[in-house]
């Protein structure tokens with residue numbers, strides 16, 4: 237367990253995702269297969285959190301419940317102030333569209349839509365932006381992920397890394413506060429995986445997005461502020477990433493000066509907050 241700053245020194249930050257004693261079982265024939273057995277986790281606005289653990293430990297289940305894609309059997313989930321357990325499907329679908337962006341291992345792009353149309357699709361569904369603005373937003377998003385010259389391409393005409401960039405642009409279409417990723421780099425070679433994770437980390441650093449993602453690759457976990465380790469449907473450990481333990485540069489992320497870049501953490505430089513500023517709230521976060 238790392239140093240824990242005394243509770244009174246921690247500036248209480250805005251908790252955007254609150255998961256409280258969540259249980260989930262899947263019924264298989266006559267048997268209930270437990271996937272989550274009492275998970276509690278608070279994620280603050282602007283944090284980047286990685287979930288790791290062996291296959292079957294419940295990572296995807298927790299991510300899907302966090303994203304309102306699946307409902308908990310027991311327990312409470314609050315997302316951006318909304319108790320999603322009691323929400324009707326229509327309201328939940330709208331909350332998902334407006335508040336969350338999803339990125340998956342297999343990109344999940346619509347194959348008969350161009351890159352531009354794929355990015356426009358969530359905007360069409362939410363209906364918040366007029367048509368002309370939708371196109372301009374989609375173009376700007378694709379340009380921001382380095383695909384300004386590939387907008388009219390179909391997914392089959394793009395590399396895996398490019399398809400994942402389209403998926404990231406699509407996830408950002410409605411300017412969500414939260415980005416959720418399940419094995420985003422699982423189908424990519426290492427170099428492309430690092431590029432994608434650099435892009436995702438930038439969403440936190442430059443735009444203050446909250447990011448929750450699953451990976452099996454410890455190198456990709458290092459992009460997070462901290463990693464939650466799961467085993468058999470429970471959280472067994474939390475650890476800050478190397479950059480935050482050291483309070484220095486991210487080995488895979490160029491010149492990210494974490495203390496200076498963190499818009500929403502307690503005062504960098506105070507003896508109590510450095511170098512464990514990111515790990516301090518762990519004690520309250522995982523209850």
Ligand SMILES: Nc1ncnc2c1ncn2[C@@H]1O[C@H](COP(=O)(O)OP(=O)(O)OP(=O)(O)O)[C@@H](O)[C@H]1O
Nearest residue numbers: 262264269270271290291292293294295296297298
């Ligand atoms: N739709 C489902 N129906 C039945 N059982 C399920 C379903 N989804 C998940 N499970 C079970 O719940 C448990 C947790 O699954 P989950 O997919 O969350 O694991 P995971 O940690 O994401 O694994 P992986 O690393 O292989 O993706 C497993 O025992 C799995 O078999």
Ligand SMILES: [Mg+2]
Nearest residue numbers: 295296297418
């Ligand atoms: Mg999974």
